[in-house]
Amino acid sequence: MSKINKILVPVDGSDNACKAVDQAISLAEKAGASLEFVYVSSHINEHIPSDIIFDRIWEKLPKDITATKHVETGSRPKAIIRVAQETNSDIIIMGSRGLGIFKGALIGSVSQKVIEDSPVPVMVVK
Numbered sequence: 001m002s003k004i005n006k007i008l009v010p011v012d013g014s015d016n017a018c019k020a021v022d023q024a025i026s027l028a029e030k031a032g033a034s035l036e037f038v039y040v041s042s043h044i045n046e047h048i049p050s051d052i053i054f055d056r057i058w059e060k061l062p063k064d065i066t067a068t069k070h071v072e073t074g075s076r077p078k079a080i081i082r083v084a085q086e087t088n089s090d091i092i093i094m095g096s097r098g099l100g101i102f103k104g105a106l107i108g109s110v111s112q113k114v115i116e117d118s119p120v121p122v123m124v125v126k
Helices: 015-031 050-060 076-086 109-117
Strands: 006-010 034-041 067-073 091-095 122-125
Touching: 006 015, 006 076, 015 034, 015 050, 015 091, 015 122, 034 050, 034 076, 050 067, 067 076, 076 091, 076 109, 091 109, 109 122
Parallel strands: 006 034, 006 091, 034 067, 091 122
Antiparallel strands: none
16 A cells, blocks of 8 residues: 555544544554545434534644545445545545444444445444
8 A cells, every 4th residue: 555645534423433533643643644534414413513523533633633524415435435535535444333223233334335335445443
């Protein structure tokens, strides 16, 4: 894999997404990469405003890391892949499971679909 300059991190307020944020920050510090955060609004997370999630992330971001926020709607896997392509992200780092109803699954349906369809490498954090 070539140098990592830009990392996309899908966020939804779940524990695994928070772990993915921490992993992405760590990798961005080591690689000197910028971060792109995407929140995809859906019926599952409609009660969690994106600004609350982004505020928590920005509190822990080191000052020397450049980061951008994206808010999307629609199919979560498609939106994540679209933002990855539009931002020329080198890797997607995402939680293994989000806020969906299948809590017992090893990997969530969104993560699985992104892994299957993404032209960009995907790191799944659990």
